[in-house]
Amino acid sequence: MAAAFARIGDNRQVKTALFLIACGWAGAAPHFLLTQATKLVPAIALAILLGGYGLQKVLVDRRKTFLNTLEVPIDLADAGDWPSVDVLVAARDEEAVITRLVERLSALRYPEGKLSIWIIDDGSQDRTPILLKNLREQFPILHVICRDKDAGGGKSGALNAALTSVNGDWLLILDADAQFQPELLLRVVPYAEKAGWSAVQLRKAVVNAQQNLLTRVQAMEMAMDALIQKGRLAGGGVAELRGNGQLLQRETLQRCGGFNEETVTDDLDLSFRFLTLRAKIGILWNPPIQEEAVETFYALWRQRQRWAEGGLQRFFDYWPVLTSKQLSISQRFDLSCFFLLQYALPVVSISDLITTIFVRTTPSYWPLSIVAFLVSGLAYWRGCRTKSEGPTLPAPTFGSLLIAIIYLVHWFVVIPWVTIKMAIFPKRLVWVKTTHAGRQS
Structure with missing residues (x-):
């Protein structure tokens, strides 16, 4: 199974070039092939289709689909009834946060x-190894695995290094x-077991939302993303993992060959691997x-480039399976x-704009872009108004919603x-990690 998944990432550069050509043609074609009166027809048709899809995901009733973890009784009397859990953290140069963690x-x-x-410890060059050594003596429950900085595989390689040592039912x-929260596992593990999930992704909440305007809109973005994720799943679509805060069934992870180091x-990537296994x-x-x-905007630029590249990679890698009858019609449509x-x-x-x-004509795809931004604004509003634990979400005022919508324009550049x-240069895999300052909630 692992070998089959390993071959799935071939020809990414060619696939990206074909995608780029197709999108370039789609953006330019209405200017040459259609009359002034009809060149908005493709955009309007897509706006109706994709706008309807987006509204359904934002407005779908999720109450009947998701269990309430607060209703799960917490009973530690009989430890034999609880599955075992291993917590895995890949760390590189994390001296600012590793002790607190x-x-x-x-x-x-x-x-x-x-x-x-x-x-x-993935080849840290700061004080992380020293801190971990001291913490290991203080906390017997802690296990530390050390890797060379050039061991390869990025974060996936670091996590895979631990898979041969762990034996928990859940990771x-x-x-x-x-x-x-200290009760995190007591609430999430019973939920996963009762619901029959192979993985659970927790909503990501921003602890430093009040730091500046950029962190505030990211907090709103995380709420929007979680809301849409839940809507996609409730509507028969596909939910995705988000890295931090993901609970994985170890047996299923092993079936799909562990974490993809390519x-x-x-x-x-793991989201689609689980999907191909119907997990x-x-x-x-x-x-x-x-x-x-x-x-900072520079850190955002670096982070979003990685997210965009990984997002495209997974579609190009797994598209034959994603479009096959192995998935349901609703999943393929989603x-x-x-x-x-x-x-x-x-x-x-961008092709349309160029x-x-x-x-020297008028743009062709502005109806679709406007609908996409309006649906995003509605998702912001609903997400920030949802009853939430953890850091307080920014209030979805008209001004904050307008700024958050404008903020989304960065994706049209990234x-x-x-x-x-990706179409021009072959990929050199490097773990470009996000620097953590140690902000408290």
């Missing part, structure tokens, strides 16, 4: 003997800046996993619409730029 992990409430903590994957986003992924709004948002909105629309829009400038780079 281990202290919080050691405070997790769970039946004695059923929980282990694994930190993979909780966290980033080094993760913050969480991708820059292990979580997005269910659940989404939980509460309790959240708390993390830091990046605080993936197609999501791909068009998230990845094709930005590239088509053609408009050179041919995705075309990354697509061009």
Whole structure:
């Protein structure tokens, strides 16, 4: 099974070039092939189709689909009834947060003997190894695995290094800046077991939303993303993992060959690996996993380039399976619409804009772009108004919603730029990690 998955990432550069050509043609064609009166027809048709899809995901009733973890009784009397859990954290140069993380992990409430903590030090060059050595002496539950900086495989390689040592029924994957409630596992594990999920992704909440305007809109973006994720799943579509705060069934992870070391986003890739095995992924709004948002535009640019590249990679790698009858019709429709909105629309829009400038005509795809932004604004509003644990979400005022919508324009720059780079330059896999400052919730 692992070998089959390993071959799935071939010819990414060619696939990206074909995608770029197709989107370029789609953006330019209406200017040349259609009359002035009819050139908006493709955009209007797509706006109706994709706008309807987006509205359904934002407005769908999710109450009957998701269990309420607060209703799950917490009983630690009989530890034998609880599945074992291993917490895995891949860490590189995390001296600002590693001590706090281990202290919080050691405070997790769970039946004695059923929980282990694994930190993979992936060639840190700062004080992380020294801190981990001292923490290991202080907390017997902590296990530390050390890798060379050039061991390869990025974050996926670091996590795979621990898979040969762990034997828990469930694996909780966290980033080094993760913050969480002591009762996290007591609430999430019973939910996963009762619902029959193979994985559960927790809503990501931003702890430093009040730091500046950029972190505030990222907090709103995370709420919007979680809302749409739940809507996609409730509507018969596909839910995705988000890296930090993902609970994985170890047996299913082993069936799909572990983490893919040939991708820059292990979580997005793993989402599709689970999907090809028909393994269910659940989404939980509460309790959240708390993390830091990046605080500068340069850090955002680097992070979003990685996210965009990994997102495109997974579609190109797994598209034959994603479009096959192995998936349900609703899942295939969901993936197609999501791909068009998230990845094709930005590239088509840039092609439309460039053609408009050179041919000196009016843009063709503005109806679709307007509908996409309006649906995003509605998702912002609903997400920020949802009852939430953890850090307080920004109030969805008219001004904040307008700024958050404008903020989304960065994807119309990032995705075309990354697509061009992927089509021209062969990929050199490097773990470009996000720097953590140690902000508290």
